Amino acid sequence: MARRQDNTATQKRRRAHALGLNAETLAAWYLRLTGWRILKRRYKTKAGEIDLIAKRGKTVAFVEVKARKTRRAALEAVTPASQQRIARAAKIFVSQHAKAGFYTLRFDIVIVCPWALPERIVNAFEARD
Template identity: 55%
Template sequence: MTRRHHPDMPSGRRRGAYRLGLRAETLAALLLRLKGWRILARRYRAGGGEIDIIARRGGTIAFVEVKARAGRDQALASITPRARRRIASAARSWCAGREDLGAAALRFDAVLVLPWRLPEHIADAFPAPPD
């Protein structure tokens, strides 16, 4: 008997990491909502990349990368230049043709989810990579 998986759900050993990532994204979204952010999208995929959370508060739209790691330095280091380019590509796709953005400030944030700590929201965690 073949077991069917959701298309986004990896099989085998990666399943635990997948679930950890989903839990971290849920905690990050909760933190952002408590801070007054409105979640516009989660797990947005386009342009060869993925954005964990897209959120808006007032005139600011944040493209948020969520990282769950054992330590803060590990979490920050895991947002590599390649990952930044992929996030920026997805952000450009999300913004394309949207007239509701107006003069919104766009930025790239991070939420670090570490064991036994509250998630840490870092505004402007990295600059927009060049096209």
Template identity: 55%
Template sequence: MTRPDRPDTPSGRRRGAYRLGLRAETLAAALLQLKGWRVLARRYRAGGGEIDIIARRGATIAFVEVKARTSRDQALASITPRARRRIASAARSWCASREDLGTATLRFDAILVLPWRLPEHVVDAFPAPPD
């Protein structure tokens, strides 16, 4: 008989972090919808990377990275150059499979989920990394 993971074990911490991430992404998606965005995809994986949320409002497509941390600085610092490249790679894969983009403006946003605060939507959080 297997025992459930305790929160103080490595697998228990990973599971807790996973659940926190899912809750943060759900909160971020709700925020975007309240701001008039239409969520096109969540947890999109391709091209060796993952995009937490892909959303559209008018002619703008936002590839949104969601970060739940204890401070704004920690959240922004956690979007490392390596993470940016992986997100951009997944974004290129998503764009390649779409024919309806036309003249859409593409950008990389972030939503920061901090304790006891409303989520913060950071527009153009980082530039598109080179291929």
């Protein structure tokens, strides 16, 4: 019986992972259509991962993508701990890309809900030290 529960949990994780990847792809296309250039997808560091790093003009946005059934659930999923993780990863990105320091840096969220266009929340949070 325990083996069957493990398979069910594994399947749920795989579905959630696939949903997340699909949401990131949709968010990337949405950003491109609104004039952003995607610099990195799934940027991984020791501090954590940033879903998308996008640039438009003199602005670089570190974008967290959340796929949830409701807007509220998506916003609640971006916890203070995840904000800190993203900010630490962004700091690593900036340290590795000298030119990034000359841009306006911000943290956005793209919410992906069923049967709706993605919603971008500009400057959704600030980095805290």
